[in-house]
Amino acid sequence: xxxxxxxxxxGTANGMVYAAxxxxxxxxxxxxxxxxxxxxxxxxxxxxxAYSIVHxxxxxxxxxxxxxxxxxxxxxxxxxxxxxxxxxxxxxxAVIVTLGLLVFLQALAGMIYGGTPRSFSPAFDIxxxxxxxxxxxxxxADLFTVLAVLVVMAGLAVLFRRSALGLRMRAxxxxxxxARLLGVRVxxxxxxxxxxxxxxxxxxxxxxxxSTFVGPNQFDATLVFGFTAAVIGGLDSPLGAVVxxxxxxxxxxxxxxxxxxxVVTLGALVVLIAVLMVRPAGLFGSTGERRV
Amino acid sequence: xxxxxxxQTMYGAVRALDGVNLTAPAGSITAVLGANGAGKTTLLxxxxxxxxPRAGEVRLDGELVTRLAPEDLVRRGLGHVPExxxxxxxxxxxxxxxxxxxxxxxxxxxxxxxxxxxxMFPLLAERRARAAQTxxxxxxxxxxxxxxxxxxxxxxxxxxxxxxxxxxxxAQIMAVLRRLRADDGLTVVLxxxxxRSALSxxxxxxxxxxxxxxxxxxxAELAADERLRHAYLGF
Numbered sequence: 001x002x003x004x005x006x007x008x009x010x011g012t013a014n015g016m017v018y019a020a021x022x023x024x025x026x027x028x029x030x031x032x033x034x035x036x037x038x039x040x041x042x043x044x045x046x047x048x049x050a051y052s053i054v055h056x057x058x059x060x061x062x063x064x065x066x067x068x069x070x071x072x073x074x075x076x077x078x079x080x081x082x083x084x085x086x087x088x089x090x091x092x093x094a095v096i097v098t099l100g101l102l103v104f105l106q107a108l109a110g111m112i113y114g115g116t117p118r119s120f121s122p123a124f125d126i127x128x129x130x131x132x133x134x135x136x137x138x139x140x141a142d143l144f145t146v147l148a149v150l151v152v153m154a155g156l157a158v159l160f161r162r163s164a165l166g167l168r169m170r171a172x173x174x175x176x177x178x179a180r181l182l183g184v185r186v187x188x189x190x191x192x193x194x195x196x197x198x199x200x201x202x203x204x205x206x207x208x209x210x211s212t213f214v215g216p217n218q219f220d221a222t223l224v225f226g227f228t229a230a231v232i233g234g235l236d237s238p239l240g241a242v243v244x245x246x247x248x249x250x251x252x253x254x255x256x257x258x259x260x261x262x263v264v265t266l267g268a269l270v271v272l273i274a275v276l277m278v279r280p281a282g283l284f285g286s287t288g289e290r291r292v
Numbered sequence: 293x294x295x296x297x298x299x300q301t302m303y304g305a306v307r308a309l310d311g312v313n314l315t316a317p318a319g320s321i322t323a324v325l326g327a328n329g330a331g332k333t334t335l336l337x338x339x340x341x342x343x344x345p346r347a348g349e350v351r352l353d354g355e356l357v358t359r360l361a362p363e364d365l366v367r368r369g370l371g372h373v374p375e376x377x378x379x380x381x382x383x384x385x386x387x388x389x390x391x392x393x394x395x396x397x398x399x400x401x402x403x404x405x406x407x408x409x410x411x412m413f414p415l416l417a418e419r420r421a422r423a424a425q426t427x428x429x430x431x432x433x434x435x436x437x438x439x440x441x442x443x444x445x446x447x448x449x450x451x452x453x454x455x456x457x458x459x460x461x462x463a464q465i466m467a468v469l470r471r472l473r474a475d476d477g478l479t480v481v482l483x484x485x486x487x488r489s490a491l492s493x494x495x496x497x498x499x500x501x502x503x504x505x506x507x508x509x510x511x512a513e514l515a516a517d518e519r520l521r522h523a524y525l526g527f
Contacts, residue, residue, distance in 0.1 A: 164394055171380055171391050178378040181340060183366035183395030183443060 002134065007257040008250065009138035015249020016149040020204035021226025022233060022241035023153065024197040029235045030173045031193030032079070032087055037098040040223030041105035042078070042198050043205030044216065046071045048109055050206055051120055051214050060123040067202045075198025079191045087190070109216040117213035126210065145207045152200060153242060160238075169193060221265075225252070228268050232275045234285020243283060247271070293318040293447050293479040294339070299348035301331075301338045308334040309345070310503035316447070316496070318353075321473055321480040323494035323511060325487045325525055330500040332483040333375055336449050339481075340372050341365050352447060366395060371445030375452050377436040381425035385416055388424050388435055392442030402442070409438040412468065430461035437468065447479045448472075454486045462486070466493045487525040491515045499524050 021039065028036045036042075049070050050063035058066075082101060086093040124140035160166035171179040172189040180186050204226070205219060212218045229248045233240025248271060255267040275283060294316040301309040309331050316322040324332050337343045339350055341362040350358045352368055362372070380388055389409055393402045410417035413434045419427065427435060433453055440448060450469075454462040470493050472478040484490035491497055497514040499507040507520055514520060521527055 164390075167383075167387055167391060168394060170383065174382045175378065175380045177342065178374060178380060179391070180342070180362040181366070181372045181374060181378070182392050182439065183363050184391070185363050 003257065006137035007253045009136060009142070011250035011253025012246065013138065013142035013145050013249070014253060015229075015246040016146045017204050017208045017222065017245075018225045018229040018248050019242045019245025020149045020152065020200055020207070021223060022230035022245050023156070023238060024201040024204070025227065025230040026233075026235060026238050026241045027156075027193055027197040027200065029230075030238075031169060032083065032190050033091075034083060034087070034094040034098065035235075036194075036197070037095065038078070038101035038105060039197070039201050040219045040226070041102040042071065042074050043201040043223075044109060044214075044219045045074065045105050046198075046202035047120070047205035047209050047214050047219075048113055051113075051118055051209075054120070060121070064123075064203075064206055067206055068199045071199040071202030072195040075195040075201075076191050078198070079194035083194070084187070084190075106216040113216075115216060117215035117218050120206075120209040120214050122210040141210065148203060148207060152203060153238075156196070156200075156238065165189075165192070225268055228272050232272060232282055234279075234282025236286050237282070237284035240282055240284030247283075293320075293353055294322075294481060295349075295351040296335075296339065297349045297351075299335070299338060299350065300346045301334050301343055302346050303334070307503050309338060309348075311348070312500070312503070312505055314498055314505065314508070316479055316481050318446075318479050319473060319477040320495040321469065321482060321493055323487070323490035323497045324481060324483045324500060325485075325490060325497060325514075326500035327524065327526070328485070329502075330524075331503040332500055333451055334503075335500065336372070336451050336481070336483055340370060340449060363395075366443055366445075369444075369446035371440035371443050371448040373433075373436045373440045373448070373450045373453060375455070377429075377432040379424045379427065379432045379435050379439075381423065383424055384421055385424055385427070385435055386420040388439050389416070389420075389442055392439035393444075395443065401444075405442055405444070409442060413438050429456050430458065430464075433457060433461070433465055437465065441472070445478070447481065449481050449483075451483045452485060453482070454484060454489055459489075462489055469493060487521070488515075488527055 024039050025036060028034060046067040050067040053063040053066055082097050086097050122141040124144050126139045126141045128135035128137055128139050168184045169189045172184055172186040176186045208222050212222060225248060229244035230241055233244025251271050252264050252267055256264050296312055296314040299309050299312040312335060326332055338345045341360050389406060396402060415431055416434055416438060453465050469480055482490055491511045494511040497511045498505055501524055
């Protein structure tokens with residue numbers, strides 16, 4: 001029983017990171033109908049920036065703040081410069097551009113920092129909480145992860161549901177032409193969407209860095225799980241991203257705990273296929289067409 | 293209020309608009325008529341900036357606005373009710389309405405206008421929190437119209453507002469337009485296939501055929517011209 005509790009807690013913490021990445025992907029998909037294959041690369045760069053700050057003696061919190069701000073900037077620039085030209089073109093163009101950006105970012109990081117993974121210390125203790133005479137597989141650092149992602153999600157929900165900007169962004173995503181006819185600067189909301197998504201990704205990167213280490217390719221596995229979570233949840237749905245992330249995190253945790261860590265990647269694939277067979281648009285996805 | 297001169301719009305190799313001239317005096321209702329494919333919608337989409345013309349000029353209240361984007365034209369007093377209503381079904385009725393006024397800076401004015409819109413369209417007030425998807429065709433038309441009015445336009449473009457609507461509902465819409473012209477001096481350019489109902493409230497009429505203007509005169513005169521009616525307007 002205690003093993004089950006352990007695995008559930010660990011799965012929740014991991015799941016929240018996948019959910020954050022999935023949320024970034026959903027944000028970008030909903031606003032620009034582009035799958036951002038470079039999401040992990042952007043998160044990796046911002047995490048490296050955070051690493052550099054900590055390395056030079058800055059505090060974790062300063063590094064986190066700068067990373068999120070860098071994320072906002074990188075996301076905005078990427079949309080404005082790279083994605084804007086391909087937004088209304090065939091989807092394959094955007095796929096190529098984002099994949100190219102990913103390769104570029106990983107190569108850039110490799111050139112600046114080299115390929116050796118660096119360690120990154122979290123702000124909180126990584127030893128599990130004391131529960132009676134055992135330690136749970138859930139630490140203050142994990143609790144921070146879960147809470148941080150929940151706060152961000154709540155913030156995004158309030159932004160989208162309650163604010164004027166959120167209304168503009170939703171209108172621009174659902175009906176861009178009509179929105180323009182009502183005076184919404186659609187192009188600007190797309191840039192903001194990308195900036196927000198990259199900022200959320202930056203947070204996810206910082207949260208997962210202590211366990212994956214920081215390096216050009218260290219986030220690859222996490223990113224794949226983030227994608228899987230997004231697809232499971234339905235690429236259209238922010239709620240789906242969260243549920244998909246949690247579901248995947250828990251499923252992989254149980255698999256790893258009861259069947260061994262070798263089958264984790266295979267397990268992710270099985271979960272993905274199982275969900276898509278029952279609900280092809282993802283758990284919360286709308287049944288509209290998706291091209292990539 | 294609106295002056296269009298020599299407007300030419302191409303869709304690929306097709307001349308959708310072939311040198312269109314049109315004048316809509318301030319405070320008037322101008323009906324743009326013609327068969328399917330005559331270029332009526334293209335004319336509106338070129339005027340409101342969604343489509344770039346190849347040649348020609350568009351002036352709004354004397355200001356040259358030919359290549360401005362729709363977002364900028366809205367800020368200069370242009371409102372548009374698209375073909376098929378363009379109601380955003382994923383949003384609620386109130387969100388659709390608010391969206392129409394979001395570009396404006398004056399919050400108190402917005403609140404007042406929203407209240408006034410609900411007064412003008414009580415049906416919308418009843419359904420304010422419902423998803424726009426649940427509205428009928430006529431209700432959606434009211435929503436699209438109310439939404440465009442939230443931007444306090446000086447010139448309102450409507451693309452086939454009576455399409456798919458029962459005659460009674462169409463009459464209601466037309467009555468609202470007449471009132472707006474009378475009370476607020478709103479200039480209206482109305483594209484319609486239902487020429488009869490359009491001419492019944494319009495001051496002036498313009499008939500398009502194959503991208504060209506074939507007739508432009510007083511609405512009453514157009515309605516009385518039987519040859520023209522039979523040739524281009526179907527009645």
